[in-house]
Amino acid sequence: xPENAAFAPADADFERRVRESFARQGLMATLGAELSAVAPxxxxxxxxFSDAVSQQHGFFHAGATGAIADSAGGYAAFTLMGPGDTxxxxxxxxxxxxxxxxxxxxxxxxxxxxxxxxxxxxxDVFAVRDGTExxxxxxxxxxxxxPASGARPAG
Amino acid sequence: xPENAAFAPADADFERRVRESFARQGLMATLGAELSAVAPxxxxxxxxFSDAVSQQHGFFHAGATGAIADSAGGYAAFTLMGPGDTxxxxxxxxxxxxxxxxxxxxxxxxxxxxxxxxxxxxxDVFAVRDGTExxxxxxxxxxxxxPASGARPAG
Amino acid sequence: xPENAAFAPADADFERRVRESFARQGLMATLGAELSAVAPxxxxxxxxFSDAVSQQHGFFHAGATGAIADSAGGYAAFTLMGPGDTxxxxxxxxxxxxxxxxxxxxxxxxxxxxxxxxxxxxxDVFAVRDGTExxxxxxxxxxxxxPASGARPAG
Amino acid sequence: xPENAAFAPADADFERRVRESFARQGLMATLGAELSAVAPxxxxxxxxFSDAVSQQHGFFHAGATGAIADSAGGYAAFTLMGPGDTxxxxxxxxxxxxxxxxxxxxxxxxxxxxxxxxxxxxxDVFAVRDGTExxxxxxxxxxxxxPASGARPAG
Numbered sequence: 303x304p305e306n307a308a309f310a311p312a313d314a315d316f317e318r319r320v321r322e323s324f325a326r327q328g329l330m331a332t333l334g335a336e337l338s339a340v341a342p343x344x345x346x347x348x349x350x351f352s353d354a355v356s357q358q359h360g361f362f363h364a365g366a367t368g369a370i371a372d373s374a375g376g377y378a379a380f381t382l383m384g385p386g387d388t389x390x391x392x393x394x395x396x397x398x399x400x401x402x403x404x405x406x407x408x409x410x411x412x413x414x415x416x417x418x419x420x421x422x423x424x425x426d427v428f429a430v431r432d433g434t435e436x437x438x439x440x441x442x443x444x445x446x447x448x449p450a451s452g453a454r455p456a457g
Numbered sequence: 458x459p460e461n462a463a464f465a466p467a468d469a470d471f472e473r474r475v476r477e478s479f480a481r482q483g484l485m486a487t488l489g490a491e492l493s494a495v496a497p498x499x500x501x502x503x504x505x506f507s508d509a510v511s512q513q514h515g516f517f518h519a520g521a522t523g524a525i526a527d528s529a530g531g532y533a534a535f536t537l538m539g540p541g542d543t544x545x546x547x548x549x550x551x552x553x554x555x556x557x558x559x560x561x562x563x564x565x566x567x568x569x570x571x572x573x574x575x576x577x578x579x580x581d582v583f584a585v586r587d588g589t590e591x592x593x594x595x596x597x598x599x600x601x602x603x604p605a606s607g608a609r610p611a612g
Numbered sequence: 613x614p615e616n617a618a619f620a621p622a623d624a625d626f627e628r629r630v631r632e633s634f635a636r637q638g639l640m641a642t643l644g645a646e647l648s649a650v651a652p653x654x655x656x657x658x659x660x661f662s663d664a665v666s667q668q669h670g671f672f673h674a675g676a677t678g679a680i681a682d683s684a685g686g687y688a689a690f691t692l693m694g695p696g697d698t699x700x701x702x703x704x705x706x707x708x709x710x711x712x713x714x715x716x717x718x719x720x721x722x723x724x725x726x727x728x729x730x731x732x733x734x735x736d737v738f739a740v741r742d743g744t745e746x747x748x749x750x751x752x753x754x755x756x757x758x759p760a761s762g763a764r765p766a767g
Numbered sequence: 768x769p770e771n772a773a774f775a776p777a778d779a780d781f782e783r784r785v786r787e788s789f790a791r792q793g794l795m796a797t798l799g800a801e802l803s804a805v806a807p808x809x810x811x812x813x814x815x816f817s818d819a820v821s822q823q824h825g826f827f828h829a830g831a832t833g834a835i836a837d838s839a840g841g842y843a844a845f846t847l848m849g850p851g852d853t854x855x856x857x858x859x860x861x862x863x864x865x866x867x868x869x870x871x872x873x874x875x876x877x878x879x880x881x882x883x884x885x886x887x888x889x890x891d892v893f894a895v896r897d898g899t900e901x902x903x904x905x906x907x908x909x910x911x912x913x914p915a916s917g918a919r920p921a922g
Contacts, residue, residue: 323513324513326512326513327511327512327513327518328507328508328509328510328511328512328518329509329510329511329512329518329520329521330518331509332487332488332509332510333487352483353483354483354484354486354487355483355484355487356482356483356484357481357482357483357484358478358479358481358482359543363482363483363484363485363524363527363528364524364527364546364549365484365520365521365523365524365525365527365528366484366520366524368520368523368524368527368549368551369518369519369520369521369523369524370520372518372519372520372523373518373520388514390553391519391553392552392553392857392885392909393550393551393552393553393858393907393909394519394523394550394551395548395549395550395551395705395752395860396523396548396549396550396551397547397548397724397732397752397754398545398546398547398548399724399725399732400725414707414709414747414750415709415710415747419884419911420857420911422707422709422750424750437724437725440724440732440734440752442705442707442750442752442858444707444857444858444909446884446885547702547730547754548703548752548754550705550860550907552879552887552907552909554879554880554887555880569862569864569902569905570864570865570902574729574756575702575756577862577864577905579905592879592880595879595887595889595907597703597860597862597905597907599702599703599754599862601729601730633823634823636822636823637821637822637823637828638817638818638819638820638821638822638828639819639820639821639822639828639830639831640828641819642797642798642819642820643797662793663793664793664794664796664797665793665794665797666792666793666794667791667792667793667794668788668789668791668792669853673792673793673794673795673834673837673838674834674837674856674859675794675830675831675833675834675835675837675838676794676830676834678830678833678834678837678859678861679828679829679830679831679833679834680830682828682829682830682833683828683830698824700829700863701829701863702862702863703860703861703862703863704829704833704860704861705858705859705860705861706833706858706859706860706861707857707858708855708856708857708858
């Protein structure tokens with residue numbers, strides 16, 4: 303599914319690691335987000351609409367869009383890491399392209415450029431309304447790999 | 458409080474409008490975010506730590522950081538709008554500077570450049586741990602003013 | 613060539629307008645940049661390597677990469693504008709993915725989301741070395757359409 | 768001059784290293800840019816207006832603005848590095864706030880968050896017209912430190 307390359311995972315057990323990590327992200331459970339697909343260099347997260355993730359006009363809040371996009375990109379990067387690695391977001395830019403209106407948001411994260419230290423991902427987000435997808439946001443994201451014991455996003 | 462300028466609100470009733478709009482953002486209630494200060498060109502939002510906003514290492518999720526920062530910048534811009542205006546995020550870039558670890562996050566949004574159509578804000582986010590603030594994230598954000606009836610973030 | 617859509621130009625004479633505008637950009641001539649392809653929603657700009665566009669390690673300077681990428685995205689957007697319109701960059705994020713090393717840089721700008729006011733583009737930049745392209749940078753860019761008489765990038 | 772902190776340089780000879788590196792950036796000479804101030808965690812670069820750095824309306828091209836801003840941030844970071852270190856841009860976001868019109872541009876780069884691996888800078892750019900400064904652009908930039916022999920911007 304990644305558009306640029308066929309990525310080889312460093313660890314055949316990548317999907318289990320992604321699913322376990324996702325299950326520990328309290329925010330994803332709070333929002334009601336679901337991990338819908340995982341492949342090497344790719345991750346898809348879905349988010350059903352509810353008042354819990356809305357903004358003042360009744361659409362998805364850009365913060366909810368950003369949150370699932372950040373996780374989708376992070377887990378796309380994580381699929382290519384080794385068993386002892388962790389990955390943290392360094393920065394992301396989110397462009398909001400159209401109102402995030404519909405019954406569901408879907409964020410598809412892809413690794414653009416994997417690296418020893420830094421990985422760059424792109425995440426496209428679609429609003430699903432009556433079954434039709436509208437391209438509503440896109441994210442360009444930088445991530446850093448750190449040893450499992452560390453947790454320093456910038457340094 | 459804005460660092461660059463003394464801004465004059467277009468509508469003296471700006472604080473009431475900000476508080477009413479904030480109260481309609483379901484996501485802010487879901488996260489437990491609080492609107493702690495509003496001034497012309499400025500808005501501060503706090504977020505107490507809980508598992509509901511965590512990532513897999515037990516810190517604040519970058520998506521929660523981004524969500525309150527996006528709202529803080531958006532409401533900073535909104536303080537300078539007229540009664541019939543609405544404001545939508547066009548894009549934001551969030552840099553994560555240090556682990557968002559502590560009992561509370563505080564996002565302080567300031568208008569850098571107000572405009573007829575576009576407004577640019579900066580939002581600095583601090584993690585409060587044992588009462589001490591650590592600068593943990595910074596956002597550069599573009600917003601668009603639209604008539605109250607519209608809701609088109611990019612166009 | 614655009615990846616997402618077949619765009620219809622508002623003005624059949626779009627290529628002439630793009631080429632005339634490009635010819636008036638002093639910076640492009642200074643750098644030695646060449647407008648190599650124009651299509652609806654698409655623009656490609658090439659830049660031969662020279663010391664004039666280098667950084668301290670003898671590669672292309674990130675500022676040169678950013679400059680041709682900004683123009684490639686801007687002209688991709690401009691292909692869809694009417695005869696009386698102008699377009700200005702609101703913001704861009706450039707991620708540098710690999711050293712920009714080689715005999716030539718090629719920036720390919722595509723419209724992701726055209727809009728009445730705002731247009732969002734993506735620009736991918738490749739370094740050509742011994743005839744082989746390496747994906748070395750990617751840009752996410754927001755642009756605003758203004759009447760020909762105006763020149764206000766943010767407001 | 769840095770707004771957030773008093774930074775201690777790792778190498779007392781930082782200014783000489785910055786000036787030597789700047790002198791090797793062919794692009795800065797091509798544009799006519801001048802290194803006007805260096806301090807720990809800070810760098811200022813000026814750019815006189817000329818047709819060589821213009822866009823189609825006769826203002827400074829956003830690519831020229833981005834280029835000096837990228838260098839100002841990069842050298843601000845470089846002031847805090849050791850003698851054997853080099854620094855490369857990972858990404859930057861530039862927001863264009865007002866037309867870059869005047870006799871001179873001044874880019875002031877400041878380290879927001881220095882780090883062992885990654886450093887985050889902010890760069891504010893002002894257009895000087897008849898001696899008055901207008902805040903015309905702001906950049907949020909991520910940089911990576913690498914050993915002098917390496918040159919990998921993302922990985």
